[in-house]
Amino acid sequence: MSHDSNCIFCKIIKGEIPASKVYEDEKVLAFMDISQVTKGHTLIIPKAHQVDVFELDTDVASHLFSVVPKLAKALKATYKPEGLNIVNNNGDVAGQTVFHYHVHLIPRYGKGDGFG
Ligand code: 5GP
Numbered sequence: 001m002s003h004d005s006n007c008i009f010c011k012i013i014k015g016e017i018p019a020s021k022v023y024e025d026e027k028v029l030a031f032m033d034i035s036q037v038t039k040g041h042t043l044i045i046p047k048a049h050q051v052d053v054f055e056l057d058t059d060v061a062s063h064l065f066s067v068v069p070k071l072a073k074a075l076k077a078t079y080k081p082e083g084l085n086i087v088n089n090n091g092d093v094a095g096q097t098v099f100h101y102h103v104h105l106i107p108r109y110g111k112g113d114g115f116g
């Protein structure tokens with residue numbers, strides 16, 4: 001599996017830096033965002049280093065998005081949000097700050113909850 005030694009998310013995958021993991025299989029990893037925009041803010045990433053949606057392997061994307069509803073249901077059961085945003089930024093201009101593909105799951109508790 002290809003990793004980038006300078007990539008913070010590859011370091012999390014390799015266990016070189018800690019993360020609060022919520023789901024893992026052979027292709028993807030989900031963990032809590034270090035900066036919780038709202039309670040339960042979670043990221044899901046491919047284990048192979050792929051920068052953005054323009055590089056993302058279709059099979060990996062298919063698998064990753066098959067896990068998203070499972071995570072959403074688990075977050076709903078745990079945190080009892082009223083809603084949930086699913087967000088993916090691609091490119092600096094679009095707000096991407098970590099250049100390893102990731103999807104944000106952001107539970108929503110109300111209009112003034114800190115997101116949007
Ligand atoms: P982006 O702005 O690229 O869509 O989102 C990157 C996200 O990665 C941010 O929400 C940021 O808080 C999160 N993040 C950055 N570094 C780390 C880290 O070392 N650990 C964790 N768990 N999240 C991180």
Ligand code: ZN
Nearest residue numbers: 007010049100
């Ligand atoms: Zn990476």
